[in-house]
Amino acid sequence: MQPSNDLHHAAGGGPARTAGHTAGRGRALAEAPADPGYDDPWYDALASNWGEAAAPGGPAAAVPSTRPDREPPAPRGTADVYLEVQRSTAFQEVRARYRRFVVPAVTGFFLWYVAYVVAATAAPGLMARPVAGAVNVAMVAGLGQFLTTFLLTWAYARHARLRRDRAALDLRWDTQELTRGLQSGAS
DSSP: OOOOTTOOBOTTSSBOOOHHHHHHHHHHHHHSOSSOOSOOTTTTOOOTTSSOBSSTTSOBOOOOOSSOSSOOOOOOOHHHHHHHHHHSHHHHHHHHHHHHHHHHHHHHHHHHHHHHHHHHHHOHHHHTSEEETTEEHHHHHHHHHHHHHHHHHHHHHHHIIIIIHHHHHHHHHHHHHHHHHHHHHHO
């Protein structure tokens, strides 16, 4: 909360402007010395050898270059870090392990599903054949679809846990360290 300096405030919350108040301020400004009177090293001072004349009436000294002799490397952004990780051999190995499991699994499951649909439409006599009581081949194949889905999910989770999770976690850690380094270097 700001001090009021014993001034009454107008409806807007600011100090009320009275004739005595503005006159007092004008008198204070008139009494102020021309010199600021404080020790500010940056007040009205040029940096040494930056644009000052070498001698009175002589040419001004050249402003030194802020660029180094060689070009600095381009600043690395977060996108550069992710591209670097993507091109790494560790990332490529994780992706290859993923593809070696997923492509055959998806292909096999898709063929099994298409075979079920084709058999149900093209061979209704085969699908209607009873297996045990009221259970027919179509019901067994349909339940087999669910069983295959659960088995494939279990196999995928096991494969990921045993063959990819450790390497993926290491990559994630490295990526976070690299991006954290960028953030700390920028500040």
